[in-house]
Amino acid sequence: MTVPEPLYDYARSRAVLVGVWDYEHLPPVASATRNSLDRMTDLLQGPLCGWPRSSGSPADRLQVVRNPRRRNNLPDDLMRWFEEATDLALFYFVGHGRLYGDELCLALAESPLSGSAQKTTGLRFSDIREALEESQAVTKVVILDCCFSGQATLPRHTLSAPAITELTHCSGTITLTATDAYRTAWYEPDSTSGRPQTHFTRYLVDAIEAGAVGHPHGVSLEAAFATASAALVRDGKPRPTQSVRHHAGRLVIARGSAGRPPADQDHEPGEQGVGTGPAHQDVDELFQAALALELDWDAEAASLPRIESMYRAAAEAGHPEAMTRLGMILEGRTQERLGVTLPGGTTAPDIDGAMHWYTRAARLGSSHGAYFLGLAYEDHLGNWPEALTWYREAARDERNWAARKALTGLEDRLARGLGPLKNAGKFKEPGHSAHHQDREKGESVVFSNRANEQGALVARILAGQAGPDVVATVQSNFGQWMRDHWGGDQNLALAVCVNALAEACGGIRGEWGTLSDKEQSGLVWFFSLLCLPTRDSVESDATAFRKQVRDGGRRLADIAHTANLLRGRP
Known part of the structure; x- marks a missing residue:
């Protein structure tokens, strides 16, 4: 039996995998998160990657941390683990991600729903960044599978490659995240899969395993991410993001395996199909190379x-x-x-x-x-x-x-009868639209998404039955909501709200896509004022908001027009 050559110098490398699912205050994601952590562990310890199997010893080159309760000594542990790495340093997290101001916090078991305790109980991304920046590893890899993980790819958060990388063989850093800076990550519920996983980990590991088949030189992180990203977008999942410095994307994360790529679908007569022989491999590699250049645009x-x-x-x-x-x-x-x-x-x-x-x-x-x-x-x-x-x-x-x-x-x-989208081109065939019919009537819309005090107060204002004291109370509630749930960051709150509301209202191909920018802005403002959504409720609140508008037989444009009148922007 031939022993495969190692991909890295494991004695000089360190991988740390962290997974959290046993949350006390946050929504449970038990099966999907646990299975994703196990799958990433199995990949690294399997024949494709070849990491030595963990025995639970502090000296292990691969540390698997399951359900850490609080931040406590974890930043110090990361610093100690990664300072020993001089070849490859890899960090992976799967679980809930939270935002406190502009700080990305990886939620641990005791992390609360809101408040400053998110930073004291959770693992801050700055903890990870500092530990890796102190490491002398040639290549540094971060994989984050959580909500708002794209924060880690923003310029103020990205891992800085030391200046010495310009003069030595250091290949740099790569950060892969499940979503962009202001969107939630998705996972498979227990009811839809025998072994549910988070989408990003599943697609990424699938891409690594599939890329290794029939490719003797193995699969790079850059190629695997490009394949996973294209598949996620194709399937309607959140678009992942990446940040690459120097040549870290070329890291061969998994060695090639024997076998041939699966056959493609049969092609119709008269069309040239793609087979499974060497020619197919060359064509597919050409496509993957072009896709990698496009998705990692930096030219x-x-x-x-x-x-x-x-x-x-x-x-x-x-x-x-x-x-x-x-x-x-x-x-x-x-x-x-x-x-x-x-x-x-x-x-x-x-x-x-x-x-x-x-x-x-x-x-x-x-x-x-x-x-x-x-x-x-x-x-x-x-x-x-x-x-x-x-x-x-x-x-x-x-x-x-x-x-x-x-x-x-x-x-x-x-x-x-809504007709074309606002961004549709000039048609060669005229449409039959009543798109602007009755748009400017500006009639009041009595609407309450929640049977609570805020909804009732807003309804009174819209009905013209409220005095200055009611308006002041609504404004006070709005300000308190902004401070308690969004750290006073109105731009962040509205960015998250617009994503959730657009999704609930059909997206750019649905009724949302018929609204002007001004109408969309007014609708998001009204939704946030009326519903006071939190990070955890924003998606369900947006869905409920849309359902009541639809059930009431109203158009979003009418609601938006009234909202803009209410905030003084007719």
């Missing part, structure tokens, strides 16, 4: 033609996902997301070219191709029947959450 605009040419080569060889990504570039979606233009200035979108590649991808069974084809029919042609056809085709893939949202949103708008 001049001149690099975009290179990415386009790589996608085009893979698409012409029959790779359906490359066809979809090529279509996105031709349509201009990629440039808009990256904030760049092609050399020579703005290039007009090639809608016909984009739809050609979307159509080919959809015919090869790509739900992403079908989804973007539906978007093109709706946004550029105003052809709603065709858009519905392709949304329904894409939504057959249960993982394509975005397609299901687009389908539901369009069906709902058509049923309610």
